[in-house]
Amino acid sequence: MKLCTMGLGYIGLPTSIMFAKHGVEVVGVDLVPEIINQLNDGKIHIEEPGLQEFLTEVVKSGKFRASVAPEAADVFLIAVPTPNKKDVHRSCDLTHVLQAVKQILPFIQKGNTIIIESTIAPRSMEDQVAPLLEKAGYTIGEDLYVVHCPERVLPGQIFHELVYNNRVVGGITEACTNAGAAVYETFVKGEIIRTNASTAEMAKLMENTFRDVNIALANELAKICFELNINVLDVITMANKHPRVNIHQPGPGVGGHCLAVDPHFIVAEAPKAAKMIGLARETNRSMPQYIVDCANMLLRHRQFPKIAIFGLSYKGNVDDLRESPAIEVINLLMKQKNIELTFHDPHVPVSKMPIVSAEEAVQKADLILLLTDHQEFKEMDLDILSQQMNGKMIFDTRNCIDPERFEQIQVVNLGNIH
Numbered sequence: 001m002k003l004c005t006m007g008l009g010y011i012g013l014p015t016s017i018m019f020a021k022h023g024v025e026v027v028g029v030d031l032v033p034e035i036i037n038q039l040n041d042g043k044i045h046i047e048e049p050g051l052q053e054f055l056t057e058v059v060k061s062g063k064f065r066a067s068v069a070p071e072a073a074d075v076f077l078i079a080v081p082t083p084n085k086k087d088v089h090r091s092c093d094l095t096h097v098l099q100a101v102k103q104i105l106p107f108i109q110k111g112n113t114i115i116i117e118s119t120i121a122p123r124s125m126e127d128q129v130a131p132l133l134e135k136a137g138y139t140i141g142e143d144l145y146v147v148h149c150p151e152r153v154l155p156g157q158i159f160h161e162l163v164y165n166n167r168v169v170g171g172i173t174e175a176c177t178n179a180g181a182a183v184y185e186t187f188v189k190g191e192i193i194r195t196n197a198s199t200a201e202m203a204k205l206m207e208n209t210f211r212d213v214n215i216a217l218a219n220e221l222a223k224i225c226f227e228l229n230i231n232v233l234d235v236i237t238m239a240n241k242h243p244r245v246n247i248h249q250p251g252p253g254v255g256g257h258c259l260a261v262d263p264h265f266i267v268a269e270a271p272k273a274a275k276m277i278g279l280a281r282e283t284n285r286s287m288p289q290y291i292v293d294c295a296n297m298l299l300r301h302r303q304f305p306k307i308a309i310f311g312l313s314y315k316g317n318v319d320d321l322r323e324s325p326a327i328e329v330i331n332l333l334m335k336q337k338n339i340e341l342t343f344h345d346p347h348v349p350v351s352k353m354p355i356v357s358a359e360e361a362v363q364k365a366d367l368i369l370l371l372t373d374h375q376e377f378k379e380m381d382l383d384i385l386s387q388q389m390n391g392k393m394i395f396d397t398r399n400c401i402d403p404e405r406f407e408q409i410q411v412v413n414l415g416n417i418h
């Protein structure tokens with residue numbers, strides 16, 4: 001089997017490598033020539049555990065190569081970004097997907113399978129992708145097999161989840177579904193669930209929406225508990241002892257290119273019906289301002305405070321800054337002219353933000369504002385670090401620091417802001 005992947009980002013690259021590791025000849029296509037050169041030299045451009053070792057392996061074996069142009073293959077796999085449009089409901093922008101389909105059109109042959117892995121609005125396959133291929137003269141289900149197989153892997157553990165997660169394969173016709181399923185049988189050990197394209201689209205969107213709504217509930221609870229002077233973390237621990245309750249973790253907001261983006265695709269298609277989903281998004285988007293208000297309260301006795309920001313990426317142990325609530329918090333703080341900020345993040349490269357070491361960041365700081373739950377932060381010795389600080393306080397918005405471990409520094413978290 002030969003596979004041509006369109007898009008070598010957080011999903012396209014690991015997926016391509018996984019196919020190549022299992023003997024498939026893979027050509028990966030991306031628009032950015034620097035990425036192509038880098039990958040062909042065996043160097044990764046994103047951070048993900050295992051990615052570097054596996055890329056080295058498949059470049060060496062000759063099973064994977066990167067290119068700026070597509071070429072004929074048995075299977076085409078599209079994994080390009082689907083951002084929000086700038087319209088009022090932040091609907092799904094299919095431009096890159098449709099562009100990728102147009103780009104592969106000259107290379108398609110009868111019998112090929114075309115897979116869209118990008119997260120897309122409900123009905124996109126039926127209403128937009130399929131008509132484009134039919135217009136080119138193909139009968140779907142006979143000449144070509146067209147499927148939506150949404151990616152569902154968690155950044156940070158992509159290689160494990162690619163193999164062991166259940167995989168939803170939704171075809172335009174049953175023959176399409178079967179062709180798509182056969183492709184993933186190459187390496188998937190989870191269940192391959194067969195359905196139609198629209199069900200697959202909606203199921204994927206609802207997975208991320210479910211998580212977003214549940215995090216919103218936790219964030220709302222944090223605000224309520226603050227007003228009523230109750231420790232929100234104790235409440236969550238207690239409630240979660242119930243066998244059918246799983247309140248998620250409150251924090252500075254919901255980031256990344258999935259949860260903060262995908263629920264809008266549903267709201268945009270059914271704005272009147274999708275009330276709770278829209279409200280959850282609003283709640284989660286309000287959290288950076290809430291965190292800034294809390295930080296201001298903690299620093300109310302300082303006229304020109306200095307804050308050391310620890311953590312910029314959207315979640316722990318990744319380098320991804322997309323939709324990161326930390327960036328939103330920083331933008332809000334920067335609007336306050338009286339505050340000095342320094343930044344520290346062991347995962348984000350200095351080319352993206354003016355990062356300094358932890359020791360440098362805390363020099364004369366009044367507060368460490370922890371916005372990402374990186375493993376390094378859980379392990380750092382705050383008693384030693386705080387010796388260089390003016391005010392010895394850390395506001396842990398991720399509730400990942402054990403306050404019992406330290407004597408020299410006050411650890412404030414979302415359960416004890418007062």
Ligand code: SAJ
Nearest residue numbers: 151152153154207208248249251254255256258259314315
């Ligand atoms: N977060 C909280 N509280 C929580 C859990 C998460 O505030 O209790 C925050 C995180 O810090 C982060 C954001 O939510 O800012 C999203 O993080 P995440 O770990 O929940 O999810 P992603 O965006 O990294 O990956 C999600 C996953 N979806 C689900 O778990 C349902 C993944 O399986 C999907 O493949 C991915 O979206 C995607 O690409 O769609």
